[in-house]
Amino acid sequence: MPVMNIIQAVxxxxxxxxxxxxxxxxxxxxxxxxxxVFRATQGLQEEFGSERVFDTPLAEAGIVxxxxxxxxxxxxPVPEIQFADFIYPAIDQLVNEASKxxxxxxxxxxxxxxxxxxxxxxxxxxHYHSQSPEAYLIHTPGIKVVxxxxxxxxxxxxxxxxxxxxxxxxxxxxxLYRAARGEVAEGDYSVALGEAAxxxxxxxxxxxxxxxxxxxxxxxxxxxxxxxGIDSDVLDLRTLMPYDIAAVxxxxxxxxxxxxxxxAPRTCGFGAELAATxxxxxxxxxxxxxxxxxxxxxxxxxxxxxxxxxxxxxxRKAMRDSxxx
Amino acid sequence: xxxxxxxxxxxxxxxxxxxxxxxxxxxxxIRLYRAMLLNRRVxxxxxxxxxxxxxxxxxxxxGEEGAIIGSAFAMQxxxxxxxxxxxxxxxxxRGYSLTDFTNQLFGNSEDKIRGKQMPCHWASRELRLxxxxxxxxxxxxxxxxxxxxxxxxxxxxxxxxxxGDGATSEGDFHVACNxxxxxxxxxxxxxxxxxxxxxxxxxVQTASETFAIKAKAYGIEGVxxxxxxxxxxxQVTAEAAERARKGEGATLIEAITYRQGAHTSSDDPxxxxxxxxxxxWKKKDPIDRFRLFLVDQGHWSAGQDKKLEGELNEEIQTAxxxxxxxxxxxxxxxxxxxxxxMPWHLREQLDELNETLDSEVE
Numbered sequence: 001m002p003v004m005n006i007i008q009a010v011x012x013x014x015x016x017x018x019x020x021x022x023x024x025x026x027x028x029x030x031x032x033x034x035x036x037v038f039r040a041t042q043g044l045q046e047e048f049g050s051e052r053v054f055d056t057p058l059a060e061a062g063i064v065x066x067x068x069x070x071x072x073x074x075x076x077p078v079p080e081i082q083f084a085d086f087i088y089p090a091i092d093q094l095v096n097e098a099s100k101x102x103x104x105x106x107x108x109x110x111x112x113x114x115x116x117x118x119x120x121x122x123x124x125x126x127h128y129h130s131q132s133p134e135a136y137l138i139h140t141p142g143i144k145v146v147x148x149x150x151x152x153x154x155x156x157x158x159x160x161x162x163x164x165x166x167x168x169x170x171x172x173x174x175x176l177y178r179a180a181r182g183e184v185a186e187g188d189y190s191v192a193l194g195e196a197a198x199x200x201x202x203x204x205x206x207x208x209x210x211x212x213x214x215x216x217x218x219x220x221x222x223x224x225x226x227x228x229g230i231d232s233d234v235l236d237l238r239t240l241m242p243y244d245i246a247a248v249x250x251x252x253x254x255x256x257x258x259x260x261x262x263x264a265p266r267t268c269g270f271g272a273e274l275a276a277t278x279x280x281x282x283x284x285x286x287x288x289x290x291x292x293x294x295x296x297x298x299x300x301x302x303x304x305x306x307x308x309x310x311x312x313x314x315x316r317k318a319m320r321d322s323x324x325x
Numbered sequence: 326x327x328x329x330x331x332x333x334x335x336x337x338x339x340x341x342x343x344x345x346x347x348x349x350x351x352x353x354x355i356r357l358y359r360a361m362l363l364n365r366r367v368x369x370x371x372x373x374x375x376x377x378x379x380x381x382x383x384x385x386x387x388g389e390e391g392a393i394i395g396s397a398f399a400m401q402x403x404x405x406x407x408x409x410x411x412x413x414x415x416x417x418x419r420g421y422s423l424t425d426f427t428n429q430l431f432g433n434s435e436d437k438i439r440g441k442q443m444p445c446h447w448a449s450r451e452l453r454l455x456x457x458x459x460x461x462x463x464x465x466x467x468x469x470x471x472x473x474x475x476x477x478x479x480x481x482x483x484x485x486x487x488x489g490d491g492a493t494s495e496g497d498f499h500v501a502c503n504x505x506x507x508x509x510x511x512x513x514x515x516x517x518x519x520x521x522x523x524x525x526x527x528x529v530q531t532a533s534e535t536f537a538i539k540a541k542a543y544g545i546e547g548v549x550x551x552x553x554x555x556x557x558x559x560q561v562t563a564e565a566a567e568r569a570r571k572g573e574g575a576t577l578i579e580a581i582t583y584r585q586g587a588h589t590s591s592d593d594p595x596x597x598x599x600x601x602x603x604x605x606w607k608k609k610d611p612i613d614r615f616r617l618f619l620v621d622q623g624h625w626s627a628g629q630d631k632k633l634e635g636e637l638n639e640e641i642q643t644a645x646x647x648x649x650x651x652x653x654x655x656x657x658x659x660x661x662x663x664x665x666x667m668p669w670h671l672r673e674q675l676d677e678l679n680e681t682l683d684s685e686v687e
Contacts, residue, residue: 023478025477051477052477056504057500057503057504057507059500059503059504061466061496061497061500062466062469062497062500062501062503062504064466065463065465065466065467065469065470065497065500065501066466066467066469066470066473066504067470068466068467068470069407069466069467069468069469069470069471069472069473069474069484070470070471070473070474071470072455072467072470072471073405073470073471073474073475073482073484074474074475074478075470075474075477075478077470089496092460092463092497093463093466093497096458096460096463097458097460097463097464097467100458101456102662102663102664102665103441103662103663104438104441104442104446104448104456104458105438105441105448105450105456105662106436106437106438106439106441106448106662107439107661107662108437108438108448108449108450108451108456109448109450109455109456110665141663142663142664144664164665165665166664166665194668241668242664242668242669242670245669245670
């Protein structure tokens with residue numbers, strides 16, 4: 001199997017689906033001739049032409065609005081929003097239009113599209129190139145939210161998202177775009193939505209994370225095992241809506257302890273939902289409170305971003321706190 | 326009448342000097358008239374039902390039937406109509422049944438959208454009628470998607486999107502017109518300038534000389550038409566659709582009309598506009614003048630009108646009686662149609678609701 005980074009895996013997934021299904025179209029700001037500011041759509045316009053891969057005016061509401069119309073009239077649009085931080089001009093289109101289309105038409109009209117968008121910090125991008133807006137989207141009934149953490153999942157999950165009959169927000173961990181490398185299956189390859197992956201097995205504690213946090217969590221887990229003697233399960237959720245509750249409970253019921261890690265701010269973040277659900281469903285299995293290691297409840301800072309982002313030290317500290325409770 | 330505003334029949338139902346009446350056969354002329362009158366009578370009846378507390382809400386179109394139905398008549402069945410929330414008349418003309426419409430008002434077990442939305446928020450995939458939502462202007466960018474999907478797959482479809490004068494102040498209007506201009510999208514932007522956005526008059530929406538003139542900045546066509554002249558509306562919309570179908574791009578049509586009634590059943594326009602103003606516009610009523618035109622042309626008579634009124638009344642009564650008898654949709658429909666398949670958390674929430682309903686907790 002070829003070794004790819006996440007950018008190459010995303011490109012390969014788009015190419016694979018566009019060859020298989022000629023209703024798949026790609027558009028957004030700079031995605032056509034230039035191939036995207038992160039180059040994820042490089043070469044697609046050459047192969048598929050400018051009616052299937054095209055640049056748009058700089059208008060996120062227009063891009064998503066167009067995807068809503070196209071997806072109701074026979075196409076499978078895969079628009080790109082250049083940074084997740086810029087999705088907000090389209091939030092009305094997502095929250096009031098796309099997410100409700102199936103519901104409000106009694107199942108007659110649907111919006112099978114995928115919005116690809118790079119999210120997260122760690123690239124010295126400041127407020128506006130670092131945000132993790134998943135909680136707003138997960139909170140909106142009717143939208144699926146998918147976050148890969150490695151090249152193989154990026155390809156497999158993107159292909160499943162394109163084939164899904166509901167609107168999917170595909171959040172790409174831009175910090176890992178080129179940093180994460182791995183083998184990726186050639187041709188048609190899919191990873192089912194809604195299934196988490198247990199990426200490290202240990203019996204003492206469960207760490208639940210997704211996307212760009214996975215390599216950080218895995219490093220922390222190795223160090224905790226070596227230095228602190230704490231052997232952890234690491235669960236990569238991969239799909240946040242709908243998430244894999246069975247996998248979460250299976251691990252937490254085994255270990256009795258859970259630490260949730262995400263970059264987004266803590267209050268009303270996805271970790272809050274996970275912690276509440278774990279307490280509702282597995283209270284008697286728990287030996288300590290469910291802890292969260294997250295971005296702080298502040299705007300995303302510039303100079304001190306590595307202090308803001310959950311890092312190995314903060315994760316290990318939470319693991320120790322949980323173990324010694 | 327300004328010479329830049331398209332018009333064919335005047336307020337007395339006479340053909341304006343120099344105007345050419347479009348070639349529409351008698352049966353179609355009567356079909357247009359019937360749809361307009363049905364729209365008016367349905368609105369009257371349903372507003373009464375709302376005041377009686379039998380339905381919760383209603384959006385009427387009195388005064389705007391010419392704009393709504395004339396434009397819909399210009400489109401082919403394969404063309405998508407993307408409604409605002411005042412275009413039931415366009416749906417009726419397409420063949421949307423009064424039964425379906427009324428079931429939706431009651432949100433009953435036969436409602437095609439399964440009790441999911443307020444009255445007047447219908448949709449019909451088979452008739453290519455997009456789904457109504459309440460936010461203003463948010464449907465306008467969808468038209469580019471509907472139109473371009475057809476263009477990219479080699480289908481000669483045009484998308485027509487309705488909105489009011491107030492919606493032109495929303496960013497979505499600008500975004501959509503701009504994109505349509507860039508791609509020469511096969512779209513007709515149909516603005517019902519009914520003079521009022523709830524209580525806010527047009528002069529508070531824009532300092533622009535007209536709404537149609539805004540098209541120029543987007544590189545699309547812009548035209549004004551007498552919105553109370555169903556034939557003129559048909560004519561300009563047919564021309565816009567033809568241009569779009571030929572790949573010549575989008576048109577912004579400003580139909581100058583008037584909302585004779587309240588914004589919705591929740592509004593009382595006496596608080597913000599004069600009866601005199603309403604009276605002036607009632608003299609330009611689109612249905613009255615079209616009836617006069619039909620009689621003048623020898624296509625219609627008082628006797629036929631009386632008979633039609635009777636038929637419509639009967640049809641409306643029958644639909645209301647049937648719809649009112651039906652109960653609400655099944656409880657599980659609350660959780661259906663969120664996703665194609667119901668995920669675990671919604672199944673759990675459905676079970677939780679059922680358990681509560683079955684429990685002894687009062």
